[in-house]
Amino acid sequence: MSTDQPPVLTQETISAEISAIHEAYRERADATRRPLPVHPPRDFLPYRSSALRHPTHELVRADPEEIELASPAFGHTDVAAEESDLTIQHSGEPLGERIIVTGRVLDGEGRPVRNQLVEIWQANASGRYVHKRDQHPAPLDPNFTGVGRLITGDDGSYRLTTIKPGAYPWKNHRNAWRPAHIHFSFFGSAFTQRLVTQMYFPGDPLFGLDPIYQSIVDPAARARLVAAYDHDVSEPEWAIGYRWDVVLTGPRSTWMEPEDADHA
Amino acid sequence: MPETPFRQSPSQTVGPFFGYALPYEGGAEVASPWHPSAIRFHGTVFDGAGHGIPDAVIEIWGADAAGGIIAERGSFARDGHVVTGFGRAAVDRDGHYSFTTIKPGPTRTDAAPYLLVTVFARGLMYHLFTRAYFDDEPDRNDRDRLLGDVDPARRSTLIAQADGEASYRFDIRLQGDGETVFLDFDAETDG
Numbered sequence: 219m220s221t222d223q224p225p226v227l228t229q230e231t232i233s234a235e236i237s238a239i240h241e242a243y244r245e246r247a248d249a250t251r252r253p254l255p256v257h258p259p260r261d262f263l264p265y266r267s268s269a270l271r272h273p274t275h276e277l278v279r280a281d282p283e284e285i286e287l288a289s290p291a292f293g294h295t296d297v298a299a300e301e302s303d304l305t306i307q308h309s310g311e312p313l314g315e316r317i318i319v320t321g322r323v324l325d326g327e328g329r330p331v332r333n334q335l336v337e338i339w340q341a342n343a344s345g346r347y348v349h350k351r352d353q354h355p356a357p358l359d360p361n362f363t364g365v366g367r368l369i370t371g372d373d374g375s376y377r378l379t380t381i382k383p384g385a386y387p388w389k390n391h392r393n394a395w396r397p398a399h400i401h402f403s404f405f406g407s408a409f410t411q412r413l414v415t416q417m418y419f420p421g422d423p424l425f426g427l428d429p430i431y432q433s434i435v436d437p438a439a440r441a442r443l444v445a446a447y448d449h450d451v452s453e454p455e456w457a458i459g460y461r462w463d464v465v466l467t468g469p470r471s472t473w474m475e476p477e478d479a480d481h482a
Numbered sequence: 483m484p485e486t487p488f489r490q491s492p493s494q495t496v497g498p499f500f501g502y503a504l505p506y507e508g509g510a511e512v513a514s515p516w517h518p519s520a521i522r523f524h525g526t527v528f529d530g531a532g533h534g535i536p537d538a539v540i541e542i543w544g545a546d547a548a549g550g551i552i553a554e555r556g557s558f559a560r561d562g563h564v565v566t567g568f569g570r571a572a573v574d575r576d577g578h579y580s581f582t583t584i585k586p587g588p589t590r591t592d593a594a595p596y597l598l599v600t601v602f603a604r605g606l607m608y609h610l611f612t613r614a615y616f617d618d619e620p621d622r623n624d625r626d627r628l629l630g631d632v633d634p635a636r637r638s639t640l641i642a643q644a645d646g647e648a649s650y651r652f653d654i655r656l657q658g659d660g661e662t663v664f665l666d667f668d669a670e671t672d673g
């Protein structure tokens with residue numbers, strides 16, 4: 219092993235990189251009078267793992283064909299009703315703050331995304347995942363796995379019961395901490411609407427420091443990943459409630475009944 | 483015209499810890515191995531340094547053998563008979579993934595058959611779509627609109643190579659030499 223230590227990558231450096239990228243995007247948006255992008259740029263160096271994992275060619279525009287305009291069918295044969303409650307998967311109750319997260323999944327025109335699969339995974343209340351490569355020296359909870367699935371209702375709604383995940387450290391830079399989050403995976407009625415994202419909790423002091431959250435350069439888009447506390451969702455003597463609505467891609471790629479069947 | 487209040491939710495990386503959550507039993511067996519038209523569809527996901535990456539997850543979605551869109555449920559609870567067209571597989575430590583599925587038919591008379599392939603990975607902020615066409619369909623591939631539009635020097639990155647009996651190899655290069663052609667179906671604006 220070499221004794222040469224690489225210079226410690228500080229939060230200050232990462233934060234300065236984030237600010238510079240945000241500023242460059244803002245200037246370009248102003249100059250071109252176009253909105254900031256909704257999705258994070260895939261080339262986002264403050265998140266160091268993106269460096270070798272983003273394409274350098276521009277994506278090739280393609281018209282979605284039949285397969286891209288459809289999506290796999292999911293049903294209650296695929297997912298059991300109790301999979302939406304992450305607090306009842308073991309013999310005992312998990313530790314932590316019991317929460318309810320509910321909302322609607324909509325397409326870009328506000329239409330409900332019906333009967334589609336939602337998958338979630340998260341750390342436990344101590345910020346530890348049940349994943350063999352999670353090295354965070356925080357306790358596992360024998361009563362919490364942190365994986366859930368459900369099928370959206372006819373109005374696009376979903377509802378899950380879980381515990382609030384803890385923040386956790388990671389090795390992007392020195393003293394890097396992820397704000398508490400739940401990972402979500404969504405399918406729309408068209409495969410082009412596929413979305414994997416993370417839901418955050420309001421008021422987290424780590425937001426400004428986190429290169430994954432800050433990879434979204436539009437502040438309004440970032441805010442859309444933060445759930446709202448909703449007292450009407452909270453249940454007396456039982457759980458704290460959050461509401462989070464999700465919007466998949468817009469109408470261009472949403473399913474339309476083919477008028478002509480002659481392509482078959 | 484007022485702006486629509488329905489603004490898209492942004493993507494975030496799948497992160498490193500999806501391994502106990504997204505892959506599921508039977509996820510890679512879109513068709514059971516004893517299905518008479520089963521094929522192996524496999525490859526390696528490489529980063530810009532040419533290393534196989536150990537923390538990607540691949541989804542495939544394809545038509546049936548006649549080119550029809552499959553409406554069968556059961557992708558998460560395989561019964562061993564129904565082919566749902568959808569599969570999901572995490573890569574192994576060397577970046578290799580492998581599915582058993584069927585070769586789809588073309589969905590249009592003037593198009594070539596392909597599987598839609600979606601890539602998620604740690605370090606990838608927003609998933610990538612590509613298509614895997616098949617190298618034993620040269621006539622259809624020559625007529626396919628997307629393959630015709632793509633820079634000829636990069637076209638081969640969209641074509642799975644037969645590498646054995648009923649087996650096709652489709653490597654995915656996220657960056658660098660031989661970078662895979664990735665597709666934008668939404669004409670996403672990037673500012």
Ligand SMILES: [Fe+2]
Pocket residue numbers: 341396399401497499
């Ligand atoms: Fe996470």
